[in-house]
Amino acid sequence: MKTEQDIFLAYLKSRGLNLTAERSKILQTVFSFHRHFDLDDLYDEIRRHKARVSRATIYRTIPLLMESGLIREVFRCMDRPHYEHIYGHDHHDHMICLGCGKVLEFKDERIEKLQNEVCAEFGFESVEHRLGIRGYCRECREGQVKRRGAAGT
């Protein structure tokens, strides 16, 4: 079983890049999250561990992690992109509550399958897809929870 490091290292090598201490720290932090995160979550978490990596470096590293297939952008919330690590996790889609901002994950094989069918029809080769359903979760529908902010896929 390959570790995330192995994969990232292989990707970097293939591009003539090095796995530096900063990149390693970012990678490690990304995989310490069990939730979606944005750039500031990353930055803060790294600092909390008494490490220092500049924002510029994080901005530069995120595309590398995406290209190596370790993370993906999942949706936008408060107008900022949010990410999740995908290595070792099944693919899933999201429901985003417009009331409380909560994110529910779901997976439906039948939907995935139909998507593949549609792609085949069009001769389209799918690399990835993103399905986001915006609406109101059970709790918000029942009216207890106050509004927060808009969420966008």
Add this chain to the structure above:
Amino acid sequence: MKTEQDIFLAYLKSRGLNLTAERSKILQTVFSFHRHFDLDDLYDEIRRHKARVSRATIYRTIPLLMESGLIREVFRCMDRPHYEHIYGHDHHDHMICLGCGKVLEFKDERIEKLQNEVCAEFGFESVEHRLGIRGYCRECREGQVKRRGAAGT
């Protein structure tokens, strides 16, 4: 059959707002497009017709059009939101080619239906959803077309 104007006007009235010349021009231009558009497309097209509406006003009007259900944000391309008018059009989803930037539209009732099922399971009330599949179109797969830029949902 209600026109777009009727709908927009009713929406504005319901909020105590007026249908001004600027809003009317924006509305008319939005519905003159047969493709996805971004804010600058709108701005340029309005100017091309010798009319003048400031960017600030366009920025202010887009949310009104969205709330009135006349347009929706469909995806991000080159990091800018793109819109389409939806009144009088069936809902559909998108395939975005990472090679040439082309956008294909498709609709599959079965997928829609399954989405509703999933929502029901979670007690989630869907307001809208967005499904974007990124990959390579037939032409790009066959290798004739050059890369352009990244597209994001």
Add this chain to the structure above:
DNA sequence: ATTGAGATTGAGACTAAATCTCAATAAATT
């Protein structure tokens, strides 16, 4: 038609996310 309250606009100031620059440093290669 006139008036006044509130809505609307455009221009430019402002904000903040993201990118770029560049000098200093680190890593890999010879």
Add this chain to the structure above:
DNA sequence: AATTTATTGAGATTTAGTCTCAATCTCAAT
């Protein structure tokens, strides 16, 4: 060890989008 190339951080820069505000417009009630 020397050379080349990659990397970093700090801060400058860019730019989409928002906000401010004075001038104008709209509408409903006179």
